Amino acid sequence: MTEPTALDEVLHKWRARWPEWQVAEAFVPASQRERALAWLALLGELADAAWSGNDPSPGAAKLGWWAEELTGWARGARRHPLGGVLQKVPAPWAELAAGLPALAASRTQVGDLASAVAGLAPFAEAFSGVTSVLFDAASPVMGASTARVLLGERALRQAPSGTPGEVSARGLLQQPWFAVGSRPERIHAALLRARLQRLNAGRAVVVPAWRALLTAWRAARG
Structure with missing residues (x-):
């Protein structure tokens, strides 16, 4: 039996969290x-x-490490196993690294969507740029749409604090969800929305296989 590689372990970790x-x-x-x-x-x-987590310090250190790693990808160097798949693609990795401070700052929740989207803009726009190159998207996703998806990812990880309003799972579900971009983007966004619906309803967030199949099929059609 072949021993799992470092890349296999990283991918398995994500698959375990998103069985859909x-x-x-x-x-x-x-x-x-x-x-x-x-x-x-x-x-x-x-x-x-x-x-993730109650203490922001470990996460801030990890994002600092990732800033160095992504800057290295732009120069042709890599350390993380994911670089074996992604780094060879001539995407704007340095811009993504430069946007990480905005991602770190988004840990603090604000109540209105416009402010949250504006705060995430440097990272969201860079992430959209990377994604459009990775998947040759004919209709690249706008940064604001990507920011809403990122806020959905945050809602899955953070309990609402203060007055979350528009940036809670309930609030985000009232916003338009993009239907453009590459097929992987559309499918991921649709599954994320399905998870937010379950979170808002007080149910286990993992989408049942049959519903995940239908959700992915609809998203793939565009």
Whole structure:
């Protein structure tokens, strides 16, 4: 039996948290599946660093490490296993690294969506730029739409604080959800929305396989 590689372990970690992807990835072109999985795992690593845990210090240190790593990807160097899949793509990695302070700052919740989106803009726009290159998106997603998806990822990790209003799961579900961009983006956004619906209803967030299949199929159609 082949021993799992470091990359296998990172991807398995993300798959364990998003079992819906096992059925959803059938609607991703075969040539993009490994890259899509690595992209989602990268998003998961950054989101966990930004928003998980009660103490922000470990996450801030991780984001600092990732800033160095992504800057290295822009120069052709890599240390993290995900770089074996993603770094070779000539995406704007340095811009993504430069946007990480905005991601870190978004840990503090604000009550209105416009302010939250504006605060995330440097990271969201850079992330959109990377994603459009990774998947050759014919209609790149605007940064504001990406920011709303990122806020959805945050809502899954952070209990609402203060007066969350528009940036809570309930508030985000009232906002338009993008239907453009690459197929991996659309499928991920649709599954995320389905999780937020379950969170808002007080149910376990993992989407049942049959519903994940239907959700992914609809998102893949655009």
